[in-house]
Amino acid sequence: MKTQEKIKYKATSNACKLCSPLGASFVFRGIERSIPLLHGSQGCSTYIRRYLISHFNEPVDIACSNFTEETAVFGGGANLKLAVENIIKQYNPELIGIATTCLSETIGEDVPMILREYNKEKFGENFPEIVSVSTPSFSGTHIDGFHGAVRAVVDSIAVKKKISTKQINIFPGMLSPADLRHLKEIVSDFSTDYVILPDYSETFDGPLWTEYQEIPEGGTKIEKIASMGDAVASIEFGKILAGEESAGKMLESQFNVPCHSLGIPIGINETDAFLKALETITGKPVPEKYIQERGRLIDAYADGHKYVFDARAVVYGEEDLVTGLASFLSEVGIIPIICASGGESGLLRQKILDIIPDAENIGIRIIEGADFVEIGEEAKKINPDFFIGNSKGYRIAREMKKPLIRVGFPIHDRLGGARIIHVGYRGAQQLFDIISNTIITTRQDTSPVGYTYM
Amino acid sequence: MTNIPILKEREKQIYHKGEGVFDLTCDTKSLAGSVSQRACVFCGSRVVLYPIADALHLIHGPIGCASYTWDIRGALSSGPELHRMSFSTDLRERDIIFGGEKKLYASLVQLIDTYRPNAAFVYCTCIIGIIGDDVDSVCKRVTEEKGIPVLPVHSEGFKGTKKDGYKAACESLSMLVGTGSIENIGKYAINIMGEFNIAGEAWTIKEYYENMGIEVVSVFTGDGRVENIKRSHGASLNVVQCSGSILRLAQIMEEKYGIPYIRVSYFGIEDMSKALYDVAAHFKDNIGIMKKTKEIVKNEIDAIYPDLVRYKKALSGKKAAIYVGGAFKAFSMIKALRSLGIDVVLAGSQTGNKDDYEVLRNMCDEGTVILDDANPLELSKYCIEKSADLFVGGVKERPIAYKLGIGFCDHNHERKISLAGYSGMINLAKEVYSSVLSPVWQFAPKKHNAEMMK
Numbered sequence: 001m002k003t004q005e006k007i008k009y010k011a012t013s014n015a016c017k018l019c020s021p022l023g024a025s026f027v028f029r030g031i032e033r034s035i036p037l038l039h040g041s042q043g044c045s046t047y048i049r050r051y052l053i054s055h056f057n058e059p060v061d062i063a064c065s066n067f068t069e070e071t072a073v074f075g076g077g078a079n080l081k082l083a084v085e086n087i088i089k090q091y092n093p094e095l096i097g098i099a100t101t102c103l104s105e106t107i108g109e110d111v112p113m114i115l116r117e118y119n120k121e122k123f124g125e126n127f128p129e130i131v132s133v134s135t136p137s138f139s140g141t142h143i144d145g146f147h148g149a150v151r152a153v154v155d156s157i158a159v160k161k162k163i164s165t166k167q168i169n170i171f172p173g174m175l176s177p178a179d180l181r182h183l184k185e186i187v188s189d190f191s192t193d194y195v196i197l198p199d200y201s202e203t204f205d206g207p208l209w210t211e212y213q214e215i216p217e218g219g220t221k222i223e224k225i226a227s228m229g230d231a232v233a234s235i236e237f238g239k240i241l242a243g244e245e246s247a248g249k250m251l252e253s254q255f256n257v258p259c260h261s262l263g264i265p266i267g268i269n270e271t272d273a274f275l276k277a278l279e280t281i282t283g284k285p286v287p288e289k290y291i292q293e294r295g296r297l298i299d300a301y302a303d304g305h306k307y308v309f310d311a312r313a314v315v316y317g318e319e320d321l322v323t324g325l326a327s328f329l330s331e332v333g334i335i336p337i338i339c340a341s342g343g344e345s346g347l348l349r350q351k352i353l354d355i356i357p358d359a360e361n362i363g364i365r366i367i368e369g370a371d372f373v374e375i376g377e378e379a380k381k382i383n384p385d386f387f388i389g390n391s392k393g394y395r396i397a398r399e400m401k402k403p404l405i406r407v408g409f410p411i412h413d414r415l416g417g418a419r420i421i422h423v424g425y426r427g428a429q430q431l432f433d434i435i436s437n438t439i440i441t442t443r444q445d446t447s448p449v450g451y452t453y454m
Numbered sequence: 455m456t457n458i459p460i461l462k463e464r465e466k467q468i469y470h471k472g473e474g475v476f477d478l479t480c481d482t483k484s485l486a487g488s489v490s491q492r493a494c495v496f497c498g499s500r501v502v503l504y505p506i507a508d509a510l511h512l513i514h515g516p517i518g519c520a521s522y523t524w525d526i527r528g529a530l531s532s533g534p535e536l537h538r539m540s541f542s543t544d545l546r547e548r549d550i551i552f553g554g555e556k557k558l559y560a561s562l563v564q565l566i567d568t569y570r571p572n573a574a575f576v577y578c579t580c581i582i583g584i585i586g587d588d589v590d591s592v593c594k595r596v597t598e599e600k601g602i603p604v605l606p607v608h609s610e611g612f613k614g615t616k617k618d619g620y621k622a623a624c625e626s627l628s629m630l631v632g633t634g635s636i637e638n639i640g641k642y643a644i645n646i647m648g649e650f651n652i653a654g655e656a657w658t659i660k661e662y663y664e665n666m667g668i669e670v671v672s673v674f675t676g677d678g679r680v681e682n683i684k685r686s687h688g689a690s691l692n693v694v695q696c697s698g699s700i701l702r703l704a705q706i707m708e709e710k711y712g713i714p715y716i717r718v719s720y721f722g723i724e725d726m727s728k729a730l731y732d733v734a735a736h737f738k739d740n741i742g743i744m745k746k747t748k749e750i751v752k753n754e755i756d757a758i759y760p761d762l763v764r765y766k767k768a769l770s771g772k773k774a775a776i777y778v779g780g781a782f783k784a785f786s787m788i789k790a791l792r793s794l795g796i797d798v799v800l801a802g803s804q805t806g807n808k809d810d811y812e813v814l815r816n817m818c819d820e821g822t823v824i825l826d827d828a829n830p831l832e833l834s835k836y837c838i839e840k841s842a843d844l845f846v847g848g849v850k851e852r853p854i855a856y857k858l859g860i861g862f863c864d865h866n867h868e869r870k871i872s873l874a875g876y877s878g879m880i881n882l883a884k885e886v887y888s889s890v891l892s893p894v895w896q897f898a899p900k901k902h903n904a905e906m907m908k
Contacts, residue, residue: 022518
């Protein structure tokens with residue numbers, strides 16, 4: 001108990017993080033004909049559904065095992081099985097992704113054991129795959145739930161059939177549907193076979209329906225996940241993730257699939273690294289289209305460099321997103337003066353220092369385990385030029401009368417969160433234009449003259 | 455018809471008016487795996503207490519519940535805005551093992567010192583009882599040390615339904631009621647209950663009452679203040695809207711202080727006028743009140759009538775689906791939509807009881823589908839089968855409507871537009887008009903329309 005006494009307790013005020021079952025729900029939504037099932041209270045699924053709906057503006061069906069008082073006392077096995085049966089009857093899925101919650105974890109539910117006899121062998125070929133992941137909300141954040149679910153899916157489905165293939169496994173992390181579409185385009189342009197997991201590019205950003213869809217079309221095909229053990233390589237985005245036992249590393253250790261751990265490809269430097277990895281793996285040169293895109297991007301950097309140089313930005317969000325944005329901002333001369341995340345991997349400081357070695361000398365504050373009250377207090381000390389992150393920073397930005405450039409998740413106060421491209425030269429181009437124009441707008445609006453040329 | 459399947463267990467909670475004996479099952483826990491639109495006990499408590507603007511709302515548990523309810527309601531305040539912050543004890547694994555009491559204590563002390571609230575509510579989430587925290591005694595201790603009421607809210611998510619959360623909130627509120635001075639409260643004084651000041655609605659309603667010559671002691675809980683709640687037992691009538699959420703408190707106040715209550719609704723011309731007349735009738739010894747009420751009703755209706763006629767002309771013959779939290783709102787909506795010439799083809803609620811559904815059945819036209827605790831599949835199925843043009847619901851229902859090419863009106867607690875009172879009726883008409891008659895639906899591949907034309 002002694003160690004307990006030493007801990008200095010502090011409430012979290014306006015959290016800069018979400019709970020881990022939300023991240024797992026993202027992943028299960030990104031598999032073809034799959035539906036997420038949360039093992040916990042009805043509120044867990046409803047709150048997460050509402051949170052996702054407000055960002056994506058898409059129907060999001062997440063089932064729940066609906067704990068009651070009796071369940072909490074006697075265990076949730078019966079409820080979980082009933083939930084699985086009812087999901088099959090209503091949705092006829094090919095995969096049910098079960099994520100635990102703080103409630104089921106606290107009472108010590110052993111989901112794999114409950115489900116041991118619930119499988120295809122017993123119920124026949126039409127019975128869905130069931131994947132479960134442990135996502136207690138008292139440990140880690142939504143991004144841990146996300147990566148945990150990717151790993152759990154790969155762990156239970158991927159095999160090595162020793163088939164010769166040119167397939168590349170892509171583990172993009174928690175990006176936007178537009179990012180996923182762009183990544184697929186890039187990899188396709190290398191004329192190679194690939195599988196991307198998860199792929200919610202259609203399931204979270206689809207057209208109106210001609211016929212009712214119980215589960216929206218799209219998502220990673222289960223047979224493609226099964227073939228991951230035969231891939232020639234994996235590419236995994238996330239420098240923080242690289243410090244963990246990830247899906248890519250698991251495939252490397254189990255099936256000898258080499259894993260390329262890269263930062264999220266935001267900006268030229270990180271996108272170059274990504275394309276270089278694709279060149280290395282496929283043995284093919286970067287397609288002309290991307291050389292052109294890169295050229296136009298550098299041209300844009302040249303046109304706008306003076307407006308952004310030495311501007312100071314408050315950056316917040318998931319640790320890997322913050323790291324990626326910091327890399328992009330610093331390559332155009334913007335100082336990510338505050339780099340904050342609700343995540344607590346303990347790696348953020350080092351990853352920022354890897355990108356900006358003199359970060360501490362130029363006064364960059366790196367805050368791990370941050371909440372928005374803390375970010376606000378720090379921001380007020382340094383008078384930044386703008387904020388960049390999800391829409392939850394709006395309160396502080398408004399208070400400080402500074403622009404907020406919305407990226408990442410969630411974006412609850414604007415349309416089009418699903419359509420933002422962060423990655424690749426194209427993503428950098430969009431980010432650079434938005435940031436430059438935001439700074440130009442501020443100058444124009446506060447100028448007594450109001451120049452009509454830049 | 456659609457081929458969307460309905461679970462056998464759910465069939466008893468669906469009724470087609472005119473078909474068979476009416477015996478709707480309701481007031482039950484949600485079925486596991488059904489994907490209920492309901493949330494949990496915590497949600498019930500949180501929505502009731504949320505608008506109390508000068509109180510600290512501390513959510514005791516892991517981070518999710520606090521993140522998902524940060525600034526979630528459009529409940530406005532004329533002064534302090536502490537309710538728009540999200541505070542959590544953010545319990546971690548070590549707290550689950552060692553207990554969360556110390557963290558709760560430290561968080562309360564820190565937050566009370568920082569924000570100087572007039573009271574604090576501590577919401578227990580799912581795991582609090584399970585890890586054995588004695589929240590009541592921590593609250594008692596902090597009450598003594600800090601000199602403000604610190605009230606536990608026993609809102610563990612799984613311990614019932616959203617309705618049980620309402621009760622838990624009412625019980626916490628009842629501990630505040632009766633602790634303030636009732637000096638200077640006049641004879642014609644009421645409490646407005648179950649009005650949450652979404653988009654300033656409580657202000658509109660309060661103004662009507664004040665113009666009638668009636669004093670409003672406290673609003674529960676819109677633009678709520680601790681001081682007003684403490685002295686609310688000085689009112690001589692409780693006027694209760696939103697049947698489920700605050701009725702328990704009205705009952706407690708009747709038992710304890712002998713204050714009678716009446717039930718009202720402020721939505722639609724008919725119910726709004728009835729509310730004012732019913733309150734005036736209660737104070738029948740003062741004929742001046744009734745006289746003023748008649749004037750107010752006449753003036754208000756005269757002011758909106760020409761616009762209303764215009765909207766009605768445009769909307770006549772359209773069909774609506776209504777799915778809301780409490781059944782009382784559904785009653786008002788049916789009447790309000792009828793006054794716009796719109797027929798209701800689907801009506802349902804998350805928390806209606808037997809009596810509510812009996813009323814609903816009597817109000818509805820033949821062929822209307824009545825649903826209790828519905829899920830997205832059922833809502834979609836009947837919207838398609840009944841060819842609805844409009845859906846009235848909350849954020850979770852919005853994308854269902856849009857995917858099917860149906861207009862939508864947000865009537866839940868996130869709305870930004872006042873829909874109560876006479877001015878609210880015009881806003882409702884505008885809202886409905888701007889969605890149902892939007893030209894964008896010409897591009898929607900509405901299958902049911904196409905089929906009907908065959």
